[in-house]
Amino acid sequence: xEIFADTADLKEIKTWLDFGVIDGVTTNPSILLANxxxxxxxxxxxxARLLGDKPLSVEVVTDEPDEMYSQAVEITSWAPNIVVKIxxxxxxxxxxxxxxxxxxxxxxxxxATACLSFNQxxxxxxxxxxxxxxxxxxxxxxxxxxxxxxxxxxxWLKTWNLPSKIIVGSIRETMNVQKAALAGAHVVTxxxxxxxxxxxxxxxxxxxxxxxxxxxxxxxxxxxxxxTMSGVNGAKKRPQxxxxxRKG
Ligand code: E4P
Numbered sequence: 001x002e003i004f005a006d007t008a009d010l011k012e013i014k015t016w017l018d019f020g021v022i023d024g025v026t027t028n029p030s031i032l033l034a035n036x037x038x039x040x041x042x043x044x045x046x047x048a049r050l051l052g053d054k055p056l057s058v059e060v061v062t063d064e065p066d067e068m069y070s071q072a073v074e075i076t077s078w079a080p081n082i083v084v085k086i087x088x089x090x091x092x093x094x095x096x097x098x099x100x101x102x103x104x105x106x107x108x109x110x111x112a113t114a115c116l117s118f119n120q121x122x123x124x125x126x127x128x129x130x131x132x133x134x135x136x137x138x139x140x141x142x143x144x145x146x147x148x149x150x151x152x153x154x155x156w157l158k159t160w161n162l163p164s165k166i167i168v169g170s171i172r173e174t175m176n177v178q179k180a181a182l183a184g185a186h187v188v189t190x191x192x193x194x195x196x197x198x199x200x201x202x203x204x205x206x207x208x209x210x211x212x213x214x215x216x217x218x219x220x221x222x223x224x225x226x227x228t229m230s231g232v233n234g235a236k237k238r239p240q241x242x243x244x245x246r247k248g
Pocket of ligand 1: 135171
């Protein structure tokens with residue numbers, strides 16, 4: 001399974017790339033606005049460059065299908081690793097499937113976004129979308145079960161050997177990531193604050209501190225006996241057993 005960062009924060013993207021964890025980045029107009037990115041082109045180009053050949057999803061900003069097509073062509077010309085996000089329907093509920101199909105035929109990679117049902121994901125996949133973005137948190141908001149939507153879509157894609165990949169987004173808590181992973185998501189896109197929560201654990205902190213303290217005690221014994229232990233004599237700082245401190 002791939003993990004994308006759901007952010008436009010360059011520092012976070014660089015950090016998680018350096019950690020070897022993320023395989024791409026997703027954005028949407030709300031994420032860009034929240035990160036102070038007002039110039040779509042400049043912001044996208046900067047992130048795309050940082051990512052090398054890993055994919056970056058950038059969404060069109062129009063409700064009109066023909067404009068979606070022309071914006072998509074323009075957006076994908078900015079960098080070779082840009083995947084264009086097309087909302088699966090307009091604000092009026094009109095399908096954008098024709099736009100998705102035309103773009104795919106023209107060789108543009110499409111992320112069919114804002115899918116909240118198995119039906120929407122099916123039709124977007126049939127139209128040829130490279131990715132179908134299923135919004136777990138927003139499905140839960142409506143009282144439905146995102147795991148069921150993800151599992152059904154994943155099984156159906158597999159049964160019919162369709163190439164679309166499921167990106168699960170709209171992550172609201174770390175449990176959503178685990179559930180999406182087990183439900184068969186090909187990709188989960190995660191805001192960096194949840195990536196940090198995923199790696200942290202207060203009992204791991206305690207365990208690491210305990211072993212380090214005992215290692216240092218052994219080194220002190222060696223020193224008191226007039227012996228040296230290569231490599232650890234410089235470590236003078238005693239660890240504190242600290243409670244979990246989460247950023248975010
Ligand atoms: C990712 O591709 C989505 O745009 C994002 O995860 C949506 O998240 P939200 O439901 O928190 O806005």
